[in-house]
Amino acid sequence: xxxxxxxxxxxxxxxxxxxxxxxxxxYKVIGYDISHSRIKELEDGSDVTLEVEASELKKSSYxxxxxxxxxxxxxxxxxxxxxxxxxxxxxPNLIPLEKASETIGKFLKDGxxxxxxxxxxxxxxxxxxxxxxxxYSNLKFISDNSLSIKSNNPPSKVKGFYCGxxxxxxxxxxxxxxxxSIKKITSGSTIAVATLIDNLYKEIISAGTHKTKSIKIxxxxxxxxxxxxxxxIALINELALIFNKLGIDxxxxxxxxxxxxxxxxxxxxxxGGHCIGVDPYYLTQKAIxxxxxxxxxxxxxxxxxxxxxxxxxxxxxxxNHKRIPIIDSHILIMGLTFKENCPDLRNTRIVDLxxxxxxxxxxxxxxxxxxxxxxxxxxxxxxxxxxxxNNKYDAIVLAVSHEEFRKIxxxxxxxxxxxxxxxxxxxxxxxxxxxxGRL
Numbered sequence: 001x002x003x004x005x006x007x008x009x010x011x012x013x014x015x016x017x018x019x020x021x022x023x024x025x026x027y028k029v030i031g032y033d034i035s036h037s038r039i040k041e042l043e044d045g046s047d048v049t050l051e052v053e054a055s056e057l058k059k060s061s062y063x064x065x066x067x068x069x070x071x072x073x074x075x076x077x078x079x080x081x082x083x084x085x086x087x088x089x090x091x092p093n094l095i096p097l098e099k100a101s102e103t104i105g106k107f108l109k110d111g112x113x114x115x116x117x118x119x120x121x122x123x124x125x126x127x128x129x130x131x132x133x134x135x136y137s138n139l140k141f142i143s144d145n146s147l148s149i150k151s152n153n154p155p156s157k158v159k160g161f162y163c164g165x166x167x168x169x170x171x172x173x174x175x176x177x178x179x180x181s182i183k184k185i186t187s188g189s190t191i192a193v194a195t196l197i198d199n200l201y202k203e204i205i206s207a208g209t210h211k212t213k214s215i216k217i218x219x220x221x222x223x224x225x226x227x228x229x230x231x232x233i234a235l236i237n238e239l240a241l242i243f244n245k246l247g248i249d250x251x252x253x254x255x256x257x258x259x260x261x262x263x264x265x266x267x268x269x270x271x272g273g274h275c276i277g278v279d280p281y282y283l284t285q286k287a288i289x290x291x292x293x294x295x296x297x298x299x300x301x302x303x304x305x306x307x308x309x310x311x312x313x314x315x316x317x318x319x320n321h322k323r324i325p326i327i328d329s330h331i332l333i334m335g336l337t338f339k340e341n342c343p344d345l346r347n348t349r350i351v352d353l354x355x356x357x358x359x360x361x362x363x364x365x366x367x368x369x370x371x372x373x374x375x376x377x378x379x380x381x382x383x384x385x386x387x388x389x390n391n392k393y394d395a396i397v398l399a400v401s402h403e404e405f406r407k408i409x410x411x412x413x414x415x416x417x418x419x420x421x422x423x424x425x426x427x428x429x430x431x432x433x434x435x436x437g438r439l
Contacts, residue, residue: 005027005028005076005077005200006027006028006029006030006074006075006076006077007023007027007028007029007030007075007077007078007079008029008030008032008072008075008077008078008079008104009023009029009030009031009032009079009081010032010033010072010078010079010080010081010082010100010103010104011032011033011080011081011082011083011096011100011118012031012032012033012035012038012039012042012065012081013033013049013081013083014049014051014170014172014274014344015081015117015118015168015170016031016033016079016081016082016117017031017042017047017049017051017052018051018052018170018178018179019079019081019117019179020060020063021052021056021057021059021060021063022060022179022180022204023063023204024060024061024062024063025059025060025061025062025204026062026203026204027062028062028064029060029062029063029064030064030065030066030071030072030074030075031063031064031065031066032065032066032067032069032071032072033065033067034067035067036067039065039066039067042057042065043065045057045058048343048372049172049343049344050173050342050343051170051172069103069106069107070107072103072104072107073107075107075112076109076111076112076113077112077113077114077115077200078104078108078112078113078114078115079115079116079117080097080100080101080104080114080115080116080117080118080129081117081118081168082096082097082099082100082118083096083118083274083346084096084097084118084119084120084278084282085274085278085346085347086278086281086282090281090301091281091285092120092121092281092282092285094120094124094128096118097116097118097120097124097128097129098128098129098132101114101128101129101132101133101136102132102136104133104136105132105133105134105135105136105137106136106137107137108133108136108137108139108161109139109161110139110159110160110161111161111162112161112162113161113162113163113164113188113193113196113197114129114133114161114162114163114164115163115164115165115166115197116129116163116164116165116166117165117166117167117168118168119167119168119222119223119226119275119278119279119282120219120223120282121219121223121282121283121285121286122216122217122219122220122223122283122286123216123219123286124219124282124286125163125165125215125219126141126143126163126189126215126216129163130163133161133163137161139159139160139161140159140160140161141160141161141162141163141189142160142161142162142189142190142193143162143163143189143190144189144190144191162188162189162190162193163188163189163193163215164186164187164188164189164193164194164197164215165187165215165218165219166184166185166186166187166197166201166218167185167218167219167221167222168222169182169183169184169185169222169225170182172273172274172339172342172344173339173340173341173342173344179204179205180204180205180206180207181206181207182205182207183205183207183208183209183210184201184205184207184208184209184210185209185210185212185218185221185222186198186201186209186210186211186212186218187211187212187213187214187215187217187218188215189215194211194212195211198211222279223279223280223282223283224283225279226275226276226278226279226280227279227280227283227297229266229276230271230276230277230279230280230297230300230301230304231280231296231297231300232264232266233266233267233268233269233271233276233300233304234271234299234300234301234303234304235266235300236254236266236267236268237268237269237271237303237304237307237439238303239253239268240268240439241310244314244439249432249438250268250438250439251428251432251438252432254267267428268307268439269307269426269427269439270304270307270308270311270338270348270349270350270352270399270426271304271305271307271349272338272339272346272347272348272349272350273338273339273344273346273347273348274338274344274346274347277304277305277338277347277349278347280297280298280300280301281301283297284297284298284301305349307349307352307439308349308350308351308352308353308356309352309356311353311397311424311426311439312352312353312356312357313356314424314437315331315357315395315397315422315424315437316357316360318395318422318424318436318437319394319395319422322420322421322422322436324394324395324420324421324422325394326360326361326362327360327361327362328361328362328363329362329363329394329395330362330363330365330392330393330394330395331357331362331363331364331365331393331394331395331396331397332364332365332366332367332388332392332393332395332396332397332416332417333350333353333354333364333365333366333367333397333399334367334368334388334396334397334398334399334400334405334413335350335366335367335368335398335399335400335401335402335405336348336350336366336368336371336376336382336384336399336400337350337368337370337371337400337402338350339400340400340401340402340403340427341370341402341403342370343370343371343372345371345372345375345376345379345380348380350366350399350400351380351382353397353399354366354380354382365385365388365393366382366383366384366385367384367385367387367388368384368400368402369402369404370402371384388416389416390415390416391415391416391417391418391419392416392417392418393416393417393418393421394417394418394420394421394422395417395421395422395423395424396413396414396416396417396421396422396423396424397424397426398413398423398424398425398426398427398429398430398435399426399427400427401427401428401429405429406429410430410434422436422437423435423436423437424436424437424438425437425438425439426438426439
């Protein structure tokens with residue numbers, strides 16, 4: 001164990017827990033979360049997010065968990081990994097970030113360092129978080145800019161705290177690209193602190209680090225990663241809409257185009273999750289504040305946000321074509337998580353399908369073996385079924401490509417439907433001729 005740092009990790013979700021576990025192998029770490037059930041679960045040696053195996057939890061000899069903010073008082077490095085969602089108006093919701101900053105500010109001491117990992121727009125750390133830290137700690141934020149201001153006191157005598165930004169790059173459910181194997185972007189409010197933070201992360205990140213020149217650069221680099229991906233998926237989604245009108249199979253077009261070495265292999269689909277469906281709104285909000293209208297980014301968001309409704313309308317149209325009554329029909333949606341092979345429900349766009357079908361007076365069952373039923377009920381008022389019944393459904397939508405679904409034969413899936421039913425495949429699990437419709 002190294003004794004010079006004691007680290008407080010604020011937020012123990014998909015991002016914070018893997019970080020706490022890795023640092024807890026070499027430093028004293030307090031893993032803090034406001035959820036008592038989450039702390040109890042981790043103390044019992046399990047992780048409902050499935051990001052960390054029980055065996056890995058045991059390897060963190062110096063990691064302790066707490067819901068008591070006072071336990072953070074002895075830390076000298078704080079790392080914030082709380083969610084940064086959007087509200088119902090697609091505006092950044094910085095309340096969790098602000099609350100975390102308030103908590104840390106109460107315990108900040110001279111020379112302490114606060115590192116933010118939560119995704120934000122460029123400038124948020126210094127414009128939103130720093131003033132809160134200063135207010136609650138009665139200390140000054142130390143940056144290269146502040147040290148360059150003429151003062152009667154030399155830099156070594158300045159009393160205050162430092163900040164850094166090192167964006168999370170966790171990909172939920174990805175067993176290949178893990179925290180330690182993904183290159184880490186780092187930054188700090190002074191040159192010296194930037195180097196210290198960079199060296200700190202190098203101790204746990206085997207893939208290495210990339211130290212940026214400023215906190216704002218690191219913030220911008222993170223937010224454009226998912227914005228770029230979002231725009232690319234929006235393009236493919238729009239192409240799928242065009243090809244559907246032309247009667248051309250989208251997957252066949254993409255397979256043909258992919259034979260060129262520089263074609264980007266994106267697929268159409270519903271775009272949700274904690275990053276891709278959220279981060280572009282953080283960037284566009286800041287762009288609008290400074291007087292720029294980000295047309296391409298917002299156009300991509302509009303397309304991707306509309307895909308759930310489009311799929312539901314296609315299914316209902318196919319039902320009409322087969323003369324299947326829509327009112328009081330039974331519809332099965334296979335999959336609820338925002339992506340395959342993980343239990344993550346954050347910002348899943350499957351809920352758009354459920355809402356549209358229910359608005360048409362359909363009865364909807366959702367089946368997803370990865371989902372925590374209590375969480376889905378709490379977040380979306382959806383109670384997934386244990387397993388689909390045979391001969392029950394007028395329409396079946398294959399919405400998420402879980403490995404469990406890939407292992408079910410097409411005949412078995414069709415057996416869930418009535419003699420006359422619609423089978424719609426969002427994720428290309430089966431061949432074009434095996435289903436009634438695909439994106």
